[in-house]
Amino acid sequence: MIYTDTRDSSVKVNFRTAVLNGMNAATGGLYIPVEFPKLDKSFTDRNTDPSFRDVAFEMAKPYVKDEIPDNDLEAIISDCYPFTSQVVPIDPTTYVLELFHGPTCAFKDFGARFMARTMSYFNRGEKDNLHILVATSGDTGSAVGSAFHNVPGIDVTILYPDGKISPLQEKQLSTFTGNVRALKVKGTFDDCQALVKKAFVDKDLREKFRLSSANSINISRLLPQAFYYMYSSIVVKNRIPRDSQIKDPAIIAVCPSGNFGNLTSGLIAKEMGAPITGFVAATNANRTVPDWIATGEYNARPSIATLSNAMDVGAPSNYERIKALYTLEEVRSMFASYWTDDQGTIEGIKKCHEKTGYIIDPHGAVAWKAWNDIRGGEMEKLVKGEKGDYSKPGLTANIPAWADKVVSKEAAAIILETAHPAKFGATVVNAIGREPSMPERLEKVMSLPDNAIPMEKDYDSFKSWLVANL
Template sequence: MVYTDTRDKSVKTDFRTAVINGMNKDTGGLYIPVEFPKLASSFINKTPEPGFREIAFEMAKPYVEGEISDSDLMAIIQDAYPFSAPVVPVDKTSYMLELFHGPTCAFKDFGARFMARVMSYFNRNESSTLHILVATSGDTGSAVGSAFHNVPGLDVTILYPEGKVSKLQEKQLSTFDGNVRALKIKGTFDDCQKLVKTAFTDEALRSKLRLSSANSINISRLLPQSFYYMYSSLVVRSRAWGDSKIENPAIIAVVPSGNFGNLTSGLIAREMGAPITGFVAATNSNRTIPDWIATGKYEPRPSVETYANAMDVGAPSNYERIAAMYSLDEVKSLFASYWLDNDGIINSIKNCYERTGYTVDPHGAVGWKAWSDIKNGMMEKLVAGEKNDFTKPGLTPNIPKWANKVISKEALGIILETAHPAKFSSTVQSAIGISPTIPDRLEKVLSLPDKAIPMENDYNKFKEWLLANLK
């Protein structure tokens, strides 16, 4: 497979280079495959549907062809995924895709564990350490830290915004040792991301340290997240008639999004043949992408703090990939977009619990409310001519191509539940009056000592720290 650059289509490189470099240091662009090969229809239409690891292998194979053997790729997948992604029906036309069954209880485990093993594979014959820099608004850092902890030849530095992640998330970030450490930055996630991106384009720094990324700017984290879109859409298609008596449903993936890497992974799955008709780009008050879809103008802005902190991103990196894959008209045809403020998030957690008995986290709550509103009349009103105000919470005034499938009750929604609700216990408890049970793998980190290193939001000081502490 050949990979190019979102900012310079003349760039042609291989998977190893794209993974190890993270982003193109010469242009600041993100790597993207020049094509998205379709899986064989005989595979996609197998009865019963293929399992998660089988899907992962078939989807990954064309992207690593000639660089990772089939046997090594299967070993990477089997080691990365001792867990799967259960699809849980919550009503006749809505399914929760539970992405929190990995070691850090967040969807980032799917990408980070694959990426760590691929990087280790490519770095196995190198004499120097590969230094991973990762900015996090909550869950990415802990997933990357867990995935890379004690992996030979790799070293990880996590940047997170001080005071802007949940207490449990911070414990997951600040308690690593050995080859993983965390810097708590006095600023926002966007500040953390800017520090990392600046480091990648700093020739003087890169002449002394081998650097790579572990955010969704790295293609090896983006591609594996496409696996669960294919898997869940095949599962839902298979069981649709039994659940809802809908034949050949329009499957809509409802994606809580911040940096929009997760949604981009869904687009990759659809390009490869996943039976997904469309997407809902669902976010919090950091509504850069919904505003772009509503107005046609992409205007990044400083992020604001919300209860769904993993989506507190004002300048989403993967806008570049979405814009490289599709025109704005194609995006509008494929996407509905929706956003909620903090009050809406609390009300959605409560509403989901009262209507279904399912406890959803603040990010999944945005997806739940988006799908609930869309299928219960909001899309129909939009099609009928009622113009929503995109500056207020709710559905943005854009009518996707699949709108009539919702109105005619031929659509099913897969809502991505991206993190375990226990990671946001106080928010969930304030909504439903019950504190979620904390999984053992989360509870054990609460007693570990904090080791995070304070850092000013100053690139020169950050660079000075890297040069003094990384070898």
């Protein structure tokens, strides 16, 4: 498979180069495959549910062809996924895709573990360490730290915004030792991401160190996240006739969206043949992409702190990939876009629990509220010509190609539940009056000492620290 660059289509590199470089230092562009191979329809149309590992292997194989032999790829996937995603029906047309069954209780375990093992595979025989720089607005850092901890030949530096993530999330980041360390930056996630991006295009640093990324700017993070879209959509396709008697349903993936890497992974799965009809990009008050879809104007902006902090991104990196792959009209055809504020997030947690008994985290709650509003009449209003104010919480006034399926009650949703609700216990208690159960693996981390290093948000301070400590 050949990979090109979102900013220069003449660039042609292999998977190893795309993974180890993270992004193209010469242009600042992000790597994307030149094509998306389709899985055989006998696989996607099967009447029995596949295993998650089978899906992962079949999807990964064409992207690593001639670089990772099948036997090695099978071993990597087996090591990556001693856990799986779980599809949980909460009403006849709504399925929660639980992505928190990995070691750090967040969806990013799926991408980070695959990335860590492929990087380690490609790094064999290198004399110098590979240095991973990663910015996080919540769960990325802990998933990356866990995936790379004690991996030979690789060092990891995690940047997170001081005071802008949940206490449990910070514990998961600040307690690493050995080859993984965390910097708590006096700024926002966008400041952290800007420091990482600037480091990647700094020729002086590139000459001193081998640098790579573990954010969703790295293609090896995006590809494995497509696995669970494929897996869950096949499972749901097989279940819907039994659960709701809908013969030919539109399957809508509703994705809590911040940096838009997770949603981009869904697009990859759809391109490869996943039975997904469309998507809902569900965001918080950091509504850069919904505003773009509404107006056609993309305006990055400083991020705003919210209860769904992993989505607090004002300049989402993967907008660049989406724009490189699709026209705005194609995006409007595939996507509904929706945003809500903190009050709406609390309401989402509360109403989801009241209606279904399911305890959902603040990020999943944004997605659930989006779906509940869409099927509850908001999409029908759009179809009838009632267009609201995109600057206020709610559904953006574009009508996707699948809108009529929602109006005619022939649609079902997969809600991506991206983190365990226990990671946001105070918010959940505020919404429903009770704490969610705490997984043992989260309880253990709370007793560990903090090792995070304070860092200013200016690049000179960050660069000086890297030179002195890498």
